[in-house]
Amino acid sequence: MELSFKHQLGLVCIIVLFPALCHCQEYTKSRATFYSTSDDYGTPTGACGFGEYGRKMNWYDGRVAGVSGLWRNGVGCGTCYQVKCLIEKLCDENGAYLVATDQGYGDNTDFVMSPRAFIELGRDENAYEELKKYGTVEIEYKRVPCTYTGNVLFYIKETSSNPGYFAVVILNVNGINDVTAVEMWQSGEWKALNRNYGAVFDFPNPPSGEIRLRFKVSGMSDWVDPKIVIPSNWQPGSTHITEVQLK
Known part of the structure; x- marks a missing residue:
C-alpha cells in the first residue's frame, strides 16, 4: 500500500531561512x-x-x-x-x-x-x-516539521477584488512555524492585515499599485520578507511564488 506524488517548481533564486528555535x-x-x-x-x-x-x-x-x-x-x-x-x-x-x-x-x-x-x-x-x-x-x-516542496506561496483568494478588497493565504510554510501576522506596505508604513478566518488574512481597500507583503512566523523573531512584489494587475485566484523557503 503506497501513495506517491511528485510536484516540482522551477526557481531561479531561493532564500533559505532557518528558525532560531x-x-x-x-x-x-x-x-x-x-x-x-x-x-x-x-x-x-x-x-x-x-x-x-x-x-x-x-x-x-x-x-x-x-x-x-x-x-x-x-x-x-x-x-x-x-x-x-x-x-x-x-x-x-x-x-x-x-x-x-x-x-x-x-x-x-x-x-x-x-x-x-x-x-x-x-x-x-x-x-x-x-x-x-x-x-x-x-x-x-x-x-x-512540515516538508512542503518549493518556496513559500502567496495565494490570493477568489473572494478578492482588484481594486477594493485583498485576501491572501500563505502556503508552503515549512518547519514548525505558525503564521502569526501579515503586513502590507502602504503609504510609507507597514499596516496589519486581519485574520479573517482560518489561514486567510485580508485588507479592505488595498493600494492600487503593486502590493508588498511581509509575514511573521512563531519560530523566528524577525519578520519574513519574501523579496517579491505582487503586480498591480493581480487577479483573484492567482498564486505568486516568493524567494523564501523556510526550514
Missing part, C-alpha cells in the same frame, strides 16, 4: 476518525481557506485532516503531524504524516482524517479495512 515534542494520546470523499482526497471547502490546494497540500498528496483543539482559531492551519494508531496487530509503526487543513470534530477526537491519511494508519490494505470498521480509533500524535 528547535522544537521537540513527545506523543500525545487522543482519538481519530475519518470522513469520506469521492476521490479520497481532502475537501476544497475546508475552514482554513486553502481551496483546491487544500485537497492535496503539495507532496502530502491528500493526507490531510480536520482538527479540533489543534485548530487554535486558525493558527493551526497548515501545521503537520505524525499520527499513529494503537491497535498493534493492525497499525503501522510509522502511521500517517498529515496536514491540518480544516476544523473538524468527532467523538472526542483531535483528528478527522481524509481517506488518504487514514489509510496510512494501517499495516496494509486489509488492516485499513479493519480500522474503518472501528470508525474511531485510539491514537498518539505529535507535531512534526
Whole structure:
C-alpha cells in the first residue's frame, strides 16, 4: 500500500531561512476518525481557506485532516503531524504524516482524517479495512516539521477584488512555524492585515499599485520578507511564488 506524488517548481533564486528555535515534542494520546470523499482526497471547502490546494497540500498528496483543539482559531492551519494508531496487530509503526487543513470534530477526537491519511494508519490494505470498521480509533500524535516542496506561496483568494478588497493565504510554510501576522506596505508604513478566518488574512481597500507583503512566523523573531512584489494587475485566484523557503 503506497501513495506517491511528485510536484516540482522551477526557481531561479531561493532564500533559505532557518528558525532560531528547535522544537521537540513527545506523543500525545487522543482519538481519530475519518470522513469520506469521492476521490479520497481532502475537501476544497475546508475552514482554513486553502481551496483546491487544500485537497492535496503539495507532496502530502491528500493526507490531510480536520482538527479540533489543534485548530487554535486558525493558527493551526497548515501545521503537520505524525499520527499513529494503537491497535498493534493492525497499525503501522510509522502511521500517517498529515496536514491540518480544516476544523473538524468527532467523538472526542483531535483528528478527522481524509481517506488518504487514514489509510496510512494501517499495516496494509486489509488492516485499513479493519480500522474503518472501528470508525474511531485510539491514537498518539505529535507535531512534526512540515516538508512542503518549493518556496513559500502567496495565494490570493477568489473572494478578492482588484481594486477594493485583498485576501491572501500563505502556503508552503515549512518547519514548525505558525503564521502569526501579515503586513502590507502602504503609504510609507507597514499596516496589519486581519485574520479573517482560518489561514486567510485580508485588507479592505488595498493600494492600487503593486502590493508588498511581509509575514511573521512563531519560530523566528524577525519578520519574513519574501523579496517579491505582487503586480498591480493581480487577479483573484492567482498564486505568486516568493524567494523564501523556510526550514
